[in-house]
Amino acid sequence: MIISRSPLRISLGGGGTDLPSYYCEHGGFCISAAIDKYVYVDIHRRFVPGYLLKYSQLEQCETVSAIRHPILRECLSYVKGLPDNLEIATMADIPSGTGLGSSGSFTTALLKALFALQRTSINPQDLAEAACTIELDRLREPIGKQDQYIAAFGGLTCFHFSREAPVRVERLRVPEDTLADLEDHLLLFFTGYSRSASAILKDQNDRSIRNDPEMLEDLRYVKELGYLSKTALEKGDTHKFAEIMHEHWMRKRSRYSGMSNSTIDEQYDLAVNSGAIGGKLIGAGGGGFLMLYSTDNARLRKAMRGAGLREVRFRFDFEGSKLLTND
Numbered sequence: 001m002i003i004s005r006s007p008l009r010i011s012l013g014g015g016g017t018d019l020p021s022y023y024c025e026h027g028g029f030c031i032s033a034a035i036d037k038y039v040y041v042d043i044h045r046r047f048v049p050g051y052l053l054k055y056s057q058l059e060q061c062e063t064v065s066a067i068r069h070p071i072l073r074e075c076l077s078y079v080k081g082l083p084d085n086l087e088i089a090t091m092a093d094i095p096s097g098t099g100l101g102s103s104g105s106f107t108t109a110l111l112k113a114l115f116a117l118q119r120t121s122i123n124p125q126d127l128a129e130a131a132c133t134i135e136l137d138r139l140r141e142p143i144g145k146q147d148q149y150i151a152a153f154g155g156l157t158c159f160h161f162s163r164e165a166p167v168r169v170e171r172l173r174v175p176e177d178t179l180a181d182l183e184d185h186l187l188l189f190f191t192g193y194s195r196s197a198s199a200i201l202k203d204q205n206d207r208s209i210r211n212d213p214e215m216l217e218d219l220r221y222v223k224e225l226g227y228l229s230k231t232a233l234e235k236g237d238t239h240k241f242a243e244i245m246h247e248h249w250m251r252k253r254s255r256y257s258g259m260s261n262s263t264i265d266e267q268y269d270l271a272v273n274s275g276a277i278g279g280k281l282i283g284a285g286g287g288g289f290l291m292l293y294s295t296d297n298a299r300l301r302k303a304m305r306g307a308g309l310r311e312v313r314f315r316f317d318f319e320g321s322k323l324l325t326n327d
Helices: 020-024 070-078 102-117 124-138 145-155 176-185 199-209 213-234 238-255 262-272 297-305
Strands: 002-013 030-044 050-054 058-061 085-092 156-161 166-173 187-190 276-281 289-293 311-314 321-326
Touching: 002 102, 002 145, 002 238, 020 199, 020 213, 030 102, 030 145, 030 213, 030 276, 030 289, 058 297, 070 102, 085 102, 102 124, 102 321, 124 145, 124 156, 145 156, 145 276, 176 238, 187 297, 199 213, 213 238, 238 262, 238 276, 238 289, 262 276, 262 289, 262 297, 289 297, 297 311
Parallel strands: 050 085
Antiparallel strands: 002 030, 002 321, 030 085, 030 156, 050 058, 156 166, 187 289, 187 311, 276 289
């Protein structure tokens, strides 16, 4: 039996500039942080031929090409020489569609386990690129690369994107007391809405391809805010980082009509009026988790609980994709 896991993530700055439709022409930069909430993949060999796949649905197939789940199908096709009698089960600490990068986490965890089944080790850079090949190239998803990379590498990490060079990975140089401050004062609350990011990202992708001036200027500004977030965090100025998050969110929700809704806007306004210095909706938008920075946690938690929002507490993950067992 092989069990692997990959962490989910929160985006700390520059999100959206990791789409090839933007960074191939203008360069991209984002900061992500892996958290101790995971997607798990369990693989073992069956006594009979065929594939038994357990996720939110149950599939039993004789061939790889018959598999309905696109990521499972493409990963099994991508890794050559696999046995044809596999049972694969996947679980997650937090469901998909909540803005925490679950698709990239699932793809990296699955590939990590499949390569282990072949007794092949794979480094984080190659693992992230393989996951990007599956999701961006083979499945043509209108998404970026930060989710696959942060799942593979873990930690608080900066990613630099360009057409000419591989993704450059740079660890965020955050003082220890700043790490502790972030873990204590960054709070995640589920808005109650799950969504697919595809429609929002497709709009951004299409507008970037068309060189839409408004979209390009928006992403240029988001990238600039990402660099400012890096500077603030490395200086230990978490209040400044929170203020940048607020500015980012105000800009982000004006980018696309489906980015927020009246309920989420009310939830965010309640947070700001209850001690949050700043925050934003994690992921592409439309639902998922509000991430908020507050120095008055008790007041903020009371207000958000009163509005019916559930908190998910977390710490950072510094291991990235890893094998838990390989028997």
